[in-house]
Amino acid sequence: MVETLLFFVLIGCLLGIMTGLTPGIHVNTIAVIALGLFQTGRFELVVLIVSMSIVHTFMDFIPSVMLGVPGEDNLLSVLPGHRFFLKGKGHHAVLLTVWGGIVGGIAAIALSPIFLKFLQKSIAEIAKAIPFILAAVLALMVLKERETGKKIFSLAIIALSSLLGIIALSAASSIKNPLIVLVLGFFGAAPLLHSLKNKPVAKKQGSGEEKIESGVVFESALLSVLAASFVSMLPGIGPNQAALTVRTIVGKIRESSYLVLLGGINTANMFFSLIVLYAIGKTRTGTAVAIKQLIELQPEHMFALVAVSLIAIAWGAIATVAISKWLLKVVGKFDYGKINLFVFAVLVAIVFSLSNSLGMIAFATATMIGFAAIAFGIKRSHCMAFLMVPTILYYGFSLTLP
Amino acid sequence: MLGEKHLAISSLACAAFGITMLFLLNEAIEPRELSVREINESLVGERVSVAGRVDWALEKDNFILFTLNDGAKIKAIKFSPSWEERGLAGKGSYVTVVGKVQLYKNEIEIVAEEIRQW
Numbered sequence A: 001m002v003e004t005l006l007f008f009v010l011i012g013c014l015l016g017i018m019t020g021l022t023p024g025i026h027v028n029t030i031a032v033i034a035l036g037l038f039q040t041g042r043f044e045l046v047v048l049i050v051s052m053s054i055v056h057t058f059m060d061f062i063p064s065v066m067l068g069v070p071g072e073d074n075l076l077s078v079l080p081g082h083r084f085f086l087k088g089k090g091h092h093a094v095l096l097t098v099w100g101g102i103v104g105g106i107a108a109i110a111l112s113p114i115f116l117k118f119l120q121k122s123i124a125e126i127a128k129a130i131p132f133i134l135a136a137v138l139a140l141m142v143l144k145e146r147e148t149g150k151k152i153f154s155l156a157i158i159a160l161s162s163l164l165g166i167i168a169l170s171a172a173s174s175i176k177n178p179l180i181v182l183v184l185g186f187f188g189a190a191p192l193l194h195s196l197k198n199k200p201v202a203k204k205q206g207s208g209e210e211k212i213e214s215g216v217v218f219e220s221a222l223l224s225v226l227a228a229s230f231v232s233m234l235p236g237i238g239p240n241q242a243a244l245t246v247r248t249i250v251g252k253i254r255e256s257s258y259l260v261l262l263g264g265i266n267t268a269n270m271f272f273s274l275i276v277l278y279a280i281g282k283t284r285t286g287t288a289v290a291i292k293q294l295i296e297l298q299p300e301h302m303f304a305l306v307a308v309s310l311i312a313i314a315w316g317a318i319a320t321v322a323i324s325k326w327l328l329k330v331v332g333k334f335d336y337g338k339i340n341l342f343v344f345a346v347l348v349a350i351v352f353s354l355s356n357s358l359g360m361i362a363f364a365t366a367t368m369i370g371f372a373a374i375a376f377g378i379k380r381s382h383c384m385a386f387l388m389v390p391t392i393l394y395y396g397f398s399l400t401l402p
Numbered sequence B: 001m002l003g004e005k006h007l008a009i010s011s012l013a014c015a016a017f018g019i020t021m022l023f024l025l026n027e028a029i030e031p032r033e034l035s036v037r038e039i040n041e042s043l044v045g046e047r048v049s050v051a052g053r054v055d056w057a058l059e060k061d062n063f064i065l066f067t068l069n070d071g072a073k074i075k076a077i078k079f080s081p082s083w084e085e086r087g088l089a090g091k092g093s094y095v096t097v098v099g100k101v102q103l104y105k106n107e108i109e110i111v112a113e114e115i116r117q118w
Helices: A002-021 A027-037 A042-059 A061-066 A075-086 A090-143 A148-169 A178-198 A214-233 A239-250 A255-280 A286-294 A299-332 A336-354 A357-375 A380-397 B004-029 B083-088
Strands: B047-059 B063-069 B073-079 B094-104 B107-117
Touching: A002 A042, A002 A061, A002 A299, A002 B004, A042 A061, A042 A090, A042 A255, A042 A286, A042 A299, A042 B107, A061 A075, A061 A090, A061 A255, A061 A299, A075 A090, A075 A255, A090 A148, A090 A214, A090 A239, A090 A255, A090 A299, A090 A380, A090 B004, A148 A178, A148 A357, A148 A380, A178 A336, A178 A357, A178 A380, A214 A239, A214 A255, A239 A255, A239 A380, A255 A286, A255 A299, A299 B004, A336 A357, A357 A380, B047 B073, B047 B107, B073 B094, B083 B107
Parallel strands: B073 B107
Antiparallel strands: B047 B063, B047 B094, B063 B073, B094 B107
16 A cells, blocks of 8 residues: 555656646646546545645746746746846745755654644634735835836736736636636736847856755744745645745845745645645645645545655655756857746637637736736736735625626 | 655655555455355444355435345345446346445345445
């Protein structure tokens, strides 16, 4: 039985590499395919899905750092991560996210009994505070712009992004896969378009031998566990909003700390979502949805999933470092402008395949709004309003459009 | 200061701990394979795996109640069954049921986690 479980952990880890490296392919998609492909015991499939999901949280920083292509859960890593890449420190950026994932993941596992107790007692109160926290974050984002003109532009960007988000993400929307369409538009295609116009040149990549301060890693990773606990408890709050909230509350945060934070939130959130499923039966990730269809988690399953998560964290970390090093060598041989053009074409192809004609329109609109934000010199994180405002409406006014 | 060497050591330690945990948990994860005759009150709360023929089944929206027969009979219930499990647990079919033994109205039964093909 253990040998069988380890086999499925290995398959899951390999699939996690594939889903993490490929923008647009999410663990949810593969989980559904795995359900159909493997005729085996349900717990073995759960093990496959959990290990795949955890490895994915490590691997998906590679496309965001190297190509500026975000995933749904790490879109705010694109900015600092890609900046590191352009400075020739792409591998260093990936290492920061890996350290965040390892420490954040292990800390989440260690703190899960406390999280479980807290979850059962406090979830209702936390849900009430969320719209106020998010509204405050949005207000702070605008106020932090230095010039009055930029404050006005950021309000405009927030308004446009919010409107697009409300329309695209509403229950009545006919857009297929609206979340990934908007994410790729705002945070993928927009900066690529800007790059194509301005033609930045990536410096020669270092091998990442630069050491990382342990204090940076442990502080940020522990903060990430706190943020991840909120993400896993509350629908509508993603890792990006949690990272943004932490950054706004904590104040100025180094880009290196921010990358560790994001790495930690992603991995810790994945594990916490299993705890949430076990404790209150709610699903907060696609992984949890797939698992809920397979099995009712028992205490012995949870202990086994702790073991599986530890193995997957190890695999995710080592595989990400190795692949990142190799990919940097490959990417370094090509003209960066041509890479950008190619990636832009791939993004358009992904949206075309995953969505429909309305989705293409939403993608183009999101791209233009994101491009406008960059062109006006506004922080692109204002575009996060596309998720935050619908979340405020949901929690504050119990509103979802019909 | 942390380098790739520390990362590799941390990862390997993590993996070793996880694999060790899996081996130690093996008995808890693996359900006990038993025949119906071997299931009694002393096993209440334990996870078991029992194979047999479905003699009778009652299917409702959120559960399937059925009798498993391997020479002796036992009742089993599966809440929120999947479409596949609904198909498997038909009268006359041979299945393996994995679940917990419970005492319900003074009768031993299995609360199924999973219904598999035999």
